[in-house]
Amino acid sequence: MKNIELIANGEKSWEWAYSRMGIINTLVNEKIDHKPLKGLRLGLSLHVTKETSVLVIAAIKLGSKVSLCSANPLSVQEDIAAFLSSKGVKVYAWKDETEREYFDNIKQVLQTGPQVLTDDGSNLHIMAHNKKIQGILGGTEETTSGITRLRALEEQGKLLYPIIGVNEARTKHLFDNRYGTGQSTLMAIIKLTNVLIAGKHIVICGYGYVGKGVASRAKGLGAIVTVVEVDSLRALEAYMDGYQVRKIIEVVDKGDIFITCTGQKNVISEKHFRKMKNGAILANAGHFDNEIEVDKLFLNSKENYQIKPYLDCFHIQGKKIFLLSKGRVVNLVGAEGNPPEVMAMSFANQLLSIIHVFRNHKKMQNKVYSVPENIDSNVAKLSIKYLGISIDRLTQLQIKYAKSY
Ligand SMILES: NC(=O)c1ccc[n+]([C@@H]2O[C@H](COP(=O)([O-])OP(=O)(O)OC[C@H]3O[C@@H](n4cnc5c(N)ncnc54)[C@H](O)[C@@H]3O)[C@@H](O)[C@H]2O)c1
Numbered sequence: 001m002k003n004i005e006l007i008a009n010g011e012k013s014w015e016w017a018y019s020r021m022g023i024i025n026t027l028v029n030e031k032i033d034h035k036p037l038k039g040l041r042l043g044l045s046l047h048v049t050k051e052t053s054v055l056v057i058a059a060i061k062l063g064s065k066v067s068l069c070s071a072n073p074l075s076v077q078e079d080i081a082a083f084l085s086s087k088g089v090k091v092y093a094w095k096d097e098t099e100r101e102y103f104d105n106i107k108q109v110l111q112t113g114p115q116v117l118t119d120d121g122s123n124l125h126i127m128a129h130n131k132k133i134q135g136i137l138g139g140t141e142e143t144t145s146g147i148t149r150l151r152a153l154e155e156q157g158k159l160l161y162p163i164i165g166v167n168e169a170r171t172k173h174l175f176d177n178r179y180g181t182g183q184s185t186l187m188a189i190i191k192l193t194n195v196l197i198a199g200k201h202i203v204i205c206g207y208g209y210v211g212k213g214v215a216s217r218a219k220g221l222g223a224i225v226t227v228v229e230v231d232s233l234r235a236l237e238a239y240m241d242g243y244q245v246r247k248i249i250e251v252v253d254k255g256d257i258f259i260t261c262t263g264q265k266n267v268i269s270e271k272h273f274r275k276m277k278n279g280a281i282l283a284n285a286g287h288f289d290n291e292i293e294v295d296k297l298f299l300n301s302k303e304n305y306q307i308k309p310y311l312d313c314f315h316i317q318g319k320k321i322f323l324l325s326k327g328r329v330v331n332l333v334g335a336e337g338n339p340p341e342v343m344a345m346s347f348a349n350q351l352l353s354i355i356h357v358f359r360n361h362k363k364m365q366n367k368v369y370s371v372p373e374n375i376d377s378n379v380a381k382l383s384i385k386y387l388g389i390s391i392d393r394l395t396q397l398q399i400k401y402a403k404s405y
Contacts, residue, residue, distance in 0.1 A: 001005055003082055003094075010050075010083025014057065016018045017050035021344035023382040027351055028058045036355045038063030043114025045124035046083075046142065047108060047332050048076040048093045051343035056349055066090070067112040069105035071120035071142075073097035073312075074325065075332035103127070116357055118350060121287050122144040122146035129153065129160055138162040138357035138364060140350055144177070144208070145263045145287035150368045153179050162364035164353040166346065169371035171379040173209045176346045180338030181331055182213025185259060185285045186221065188334035192311050192324050193281060195257075198222030203255035205248065206262035207231075207238040211286055214259055215243060226251050228267075248272065257281045259330075260291035278319040283330040294327040310334050341387075 018025070042064040046052045056066055067090035070076045076095045086089045090112055092105035106124050112135050119125050120142035126149065128136055138161045141147050147165040167173050191195065202223040204215045215225050215238070227238035228248045235245045252272045256279070260267045263286050270293055284291045298304060301314035301321075310325045310333055325333035337343075352375040357364070384391060394402070 003078060006082035007086045007115040009051070010077075010079035010081070010086075013050040013077070013079055014053040014083055017340040018054050020234075020340035020381055021051065021054045021347070022381070022386045023344050023348050024054050024058050026382055026386070027224065028061050031062055031355075035063035037358060040064040040116060040358050041112065041114050041116045042066045042110045042354065042356075043068075043112060043124065045071050045109065045119045045121070047071050047089070047120060047337055048081050049332070050077060050080055051337065051340050051341075051347065053080045053084055054340070054344075055347040055350055056089055057087065058347075059354065060087065060089070062351075064354075067092070067114060069093050069109045069124070070097065070102065071123070072329055072332060073099065073102040074328050076335065078338070091358070101240075107131075113345045115129060116140075116354055118142070118354060119146055122149045122371055125163065126152060126153075129158065132160075136161050137361040138164075140164045140166050140353045140357065141368075142166050142346065142350065143287050144173070144210075147368060148263060154366070154368050159366045159368070161366055162369060163356065163362060163367075164357060164371055165367045166349045166371055169349045169376040169379065171345045171376050172349050172371070173385065176338055176342045177209035178213035178216075180213070180342035181210045181261075181285055182215075183212075183215040184331035184335050184338050185214045185261075185283070186217045188330045189257065189259075189281070189283055189324065192308075192330075192334045193322070195281070200224070200256040201226065201251075201254055202257045202259065203228060203248070203251050204243075205258070205260045205267045205291070206264075206286070207234040207243075208261065208263075211261040212237075212241075214261055214285060215241070218259075219243075223257075226255070243369045249275075252276060255280060257283065258292075260284045260286055262286055262291055263288075266288040266293050267291045268291040269302060273297060273300060273314075273321055276316075276319065276321055280319075280326065281321070281322045282327070283324040283334075284327050285330055287329060289326065289328040292323070292327045294323065297321065297323060306371075344386075345379055345383055348382065349375060352378070 008305040076093045086155045092108040117139035153159045202218045205228040226244040229235040303315040312323045314321045
């Protein structure tokens with residue numbers, strides 16, 4: 001980590017996130033006497049945000065030693081990196097890494113001899129496999145796109161250790177992907193452009209958990225929303241949620257803002273740029289920077305320049321097209337990522353899954369596992385308590401009724 005002067009700021013940011021992520025604290029207090037991660041070398045590739053720092057400090061309190069690199073070259077909050085460094089974490093991350101530095105930093109984490117790997121997008125897991133790194137007991141994976149890659153590895157019989165797909169917990173994807181990314185994606189677009197959302201025609205590609213959240217927040221701010229899908233069921237859901245559903249080619253000349261949320265590549269490609277309206281804005285909320293064919297924007301533009309960091313203009317066939325966050329995950333590059341309240345739920349699943357893998361890896365196979373049901377429901381119960389929500393219980397009569405025929 002280059003700049004240690006940021007430590008004090010990082011600590012304040014950690015405190016801020018920590019004060020809104022009470023369930024992590026509850027879990028730490030419950031387990032601190034037993035130190036369930038004692039002796040563990042934990043290797044992390046996560047977005048280096050204040051919310052992530054809450055997970056890292058929790059893992060340290062429970063006994064592990066941590067090394068950390070970023071899950072994206074542009075998403076590092078440098079004050080957090082400095083603060084974590086000061087806490088003894090081996091941090092290999094800084095803002096605006098080149099592609100090469102980004103992969104070198106992943107390599108550095110693998111050179112610390114980690115036993116459990118926690119990843120977001122699976123570049124750390126894939127490199128561990130390619131380099132045949134020894135001594136890894138198991139791992140966890142945070143996001144949809146990472147799990148897709150790991151399942152492909154599993155199907156080919158190449159997975160070398162057990163991995164828990166944290167995204168599969170209901171307390172993760174129903175909240176982080178939907179409400180978290182929904183809010184932070186709109187926030188990043190507004191922060192980077194300051195455009196009025198009301199009245200804009202926003203085209204959302206992908207109506208999965210992320211797409212649903214982004215669509216609902218855009219609609220709430222007064223946008224006219226069109227959804228693009230390839231899956232019939234999700235297209236129907238979007239339709240009945242009140243959105244227009246169209247092929248991308250049918251709306252490419254009508255949208256003011258395009259947001260990709262698919263986990264697929266080239267969803268908005270060369271053939272689309274040429275048909276877009278003057279002033280169209282492109283943003284990606286999916287994990288990887290391949291949903292928009294960014295290199296073709298460069299190739300096809302007569303002129304291109306930066307208006308401000310992460311807002312670039314391309315002149316294509318007499319029109320101006322604007323790209324946010326260089327096509328990388330907009331809510332983390334252009335804003336601060338998902339809010340602490342939902343990251344508390346995601347990272348409670350992470351923490352408990354890391355403990356589960358460390359404890360049970362010998363009994364597990366080289367498979368991608370879902371988060372154990374008891375962990376998912378425990379996180380839901382803790383969150384309800386923390387958020388001050390009260391719910392009823394079934395009466396004995398109702399329990400009996402549910403079992404009757
Ligand atoms: N930015 C963030 O903070 C954040 C948070 C969570 C997940 N993610 C990432 O966002 C992406 C989406 O995640 P999700 O959980 O919503 O996944 P999901 O699988 O629930 O949804 C993806 C949707 O995209 C649709 N789709 C696929 N290809 C398409 C195409 N060519 N055109 C239109 N639609 C297409 C699929 O049918 C599916 O309905 C993934 O890359 C995931 O890793 C980002």
